[in-house]
Amino acid sequence: MKIGAPRESDPNENRVALVPETVERLVKAGHQLFIEEDAGTAAGFPDAAYAEAGAKTASATEIAGSVDIFVHIQPPTAEEVGSLKNGSIVVSTLNARANATDVASLASAGATALAMELVPRIARAQRMDVLSSQASIAGYKAALLAANSLGKYLPMMMTAAGTIPPAKILVLGAGVAGLQAIATARRLGAIVEAFDVRAAAGEQVESLGAKFIQPPTAEDAEGAGGYARAQTEEEQAAQREFLKGHIADADAVITTAAIPGRPAPLLMTEDMVDVMKPGSVVIDLAAESGGNVAGTVAGEIINKNGV
Numbered sequence: 001m002k003i004g005a006p007r008e009s010d011p012n013e014n015r016v017a018l019v020p021e022t023v024e025r026l027v028k029a030g031h032q033l034f035i036e037e038d039a040g041t042a043a044g045f046p047d048a049a050y051a052e053a054g055a056k057t058a059s060a061t062e063i064a065g066s067v068d069i070f071v072h073i074q075p076p077t078a079e080e081v082g083s084l085k086n087g088s089i090v091v092s093t094l095n096a097r098a099n100a101t102d103v104a105s106l107a108s109a110g111a112t113a114l115a116m117e118l119v120p121r122i123a124r125a126q127r128m129d130v131l132s133s134q135a136s137i138a139g140y141k142a143a144l145l146a147a148n149s150l151g152k153y154l155p156m157m158m159t160a161a162g163t164i165p166p167a168k169i170l171v172l173g174a175g176v177a178g179l180q181a182i183a184t185a186r187r188l189g190a191i192v193e194a195f196d197v198r199a200a201a202g203e204q205v206e207s208l209g210a211k212f213i214q215p216p217t218a219e220d221a222e223g224a225g226g227y228a229r230a231q232t233e234e235e236q237a238a239q240r241e242f243l244k245g246h247i248a249d250a251d252a253v254i255t256t257a258a259i260p261g262r263p264a265p266l267l268m269t270e271d272m273v274d275v276m277k278p279g280s281v282v283i284d285l286a287a288e289s290g291g292n293v294a295g296t297v298a299g300e301i302i303n304k305n306g307v
């Protein structure tokens with residue numbers, strides 16, 4: 001079979017769908033592999049590594065028009081879809097629930113599309129669970145970004161000049177990304193609190209050495225597949241009021257809440273950001289799906305009143 005991966009068109013996307021190690025295995029299995037020039041450069045895989053593994057170089061449209069399996073990180077562009085060979089298979093994250101038009105265009109092109117974000121979170125599919133693997137990386141990186149952006153230590157430091165208290169980090173959303181952010185921040189020595197609308201998350205949060213916080217009257221909001229269900233306006237208002245005091249006390253807030261197929265829930269309104277101390281940091285991991293924080297713009301760093 002012919003298998004190919006083009007360079008990602010999103011300037012903020014550094015990942016690549018095929019790495020040289022995988023290319024080499026597929027070539028040894030008898031398949032023909034095609035890769036666009038510089039497709040893996042941003043991820044640390046030069047063209048020479050792909051050539052050594054047995055891949056051939058081709059343009060994105062050439063790949064789309066000739067391969068049997070077209071692999072991508074982000075959904076393929078309209079130009080790529082228009083070039084697809086009839087009967088080809090597209091393996092990609094498609095955001096299928098929100099992008100019905102894109103899915104329809106793939107169907108019209110005669111392609112079979114495998115939306116990797118819809119792989120169920122079950123033991124048999126763990127190796128293909130791209131959402132969990134990427135969320136874990138995002139949570140880890142979020143904690144590091146918070147540490148790098150804060151103008152203070154994360155751990156408590158005892159010096160000849162005195163004792164510096166540890167930083168306080170609040171994590172909103174204790175899914176895969178949130179739990180990894182908690183674990184990383186705790187390893188760096190921060191005091192961590194975490195909030196989630198799912199009561200079951202409390203035990204996981206506390207097992208990592210963080211404090212689980214939740215309004216005393218909160219109802220469990222766990223939905224299908226372990227994800228949170230959509231919240232009512234009344235529930236959201238009560239949560240925001242409860243969180244405001246914790247946000248005011250935090251040095252950094254990391255938000256990770258997401259609902260599959262829907263815009264990210266708004267967890268922090270503008271007035272909640274306003275109560276934060278100057279020099280505080282907010283890391284919004286849901287920026288690409290609308291953001292958990294009012295004023296978030298995907299791919300941009302925003303400074304509001306020193307926050």
